Amino acid sequence: MSLVAKRYAQALFDTAVDNNLVDGMYDEFSSVIDLFKSEARLMNLMLTPSMNTSEKKGVLGRVFGDSYNQYLRNFLNILLDKNRFEFLLEIHETFKQLVLPYKNTVEARVLTVVPLDEALRVALEANLAKRFDKKVVLENIIDTSILGGAVVYVGDQVIDGSIKNQLNQMKTQMNSLRLH
């Protein structure tokens, strides 16, 4: 992470904490990022030098309106003023890394062959929360290469309960058998 992203993310985080808006700020900032990720043209517009800052601010105002909190809108405007909008995604990533520990939350990715239904998702989040003593935010990724079961990535930890892993263990055991 760049120093610029760290500085801006820290400033936004401090503002959110001071105003007791951490949860709301995180959710809104994440939805803003989702929008910029899904609408590449909007991001390109914010980065184009052929458009002046006030025009860009106008576009942002029309897109987000008053539905987002004032601090976040001001923050985006500051990024435009300081010509730092290109760091937006990086700032969000850094912001997330500040918010999650603050909320005693950890992000987890779970790979499965079939999508997790709500009941399975809730059960898994609950069990992971029990295991790590933290709230777990789960992202389900479909990966047929694991063949069955599930693989969970939490930080730098991996919990592999996939059929693929069992087959690999079997393969290792069979390959380690000595032939005479």
Add this chain to the structure above:
Amino acid sequence: MESAGLVNIDIKILLATVVNFIIFVFILKHFFYQKVKDIIAKRQDDVSAEIVGATEKNAAAAQLKKEYEGFLADIRAKEREIIRDANVEAQAQKHDIVEKAHADAKLIIEKAMAEIEVEKRKAMNEVKSNIVDLSLFAAEKIIHKSMDKKQHEAMIMDFIDKVGDAK
């Protein structure tokens, strides 16, 4: 006239001849005898000296011959000794070479056997690995085709239970 025979003896001529001969002998004896005698004596001495010299040379040659024959005998003896030593040395070397060749051959055979064993083991492991790979590949295909959504969800549920129990 006195008849003359085929051979007539004239006393005067005979006497004159005898006197001449005596004078001749006297002159010879007086002037040349001693010199001729000396020459002959000197010649005899020279011949004697040469004979003595030749005898000495013969003796020296004989001595030299004897010495050379001695040397030759020594040389032949040394030659025989050298050949004998060389034979002994050659035998020893032959023995060493044969021993070394045997040892080298043994080593090569052992190494070859070890390499064969390694290659054999490698080939067997390769075959084993291929069998394992094929078996697991087949297993993957079968699992992929045979598992339905319910079975997947059952497996995930089982995993979730284990995650909860693992703390």
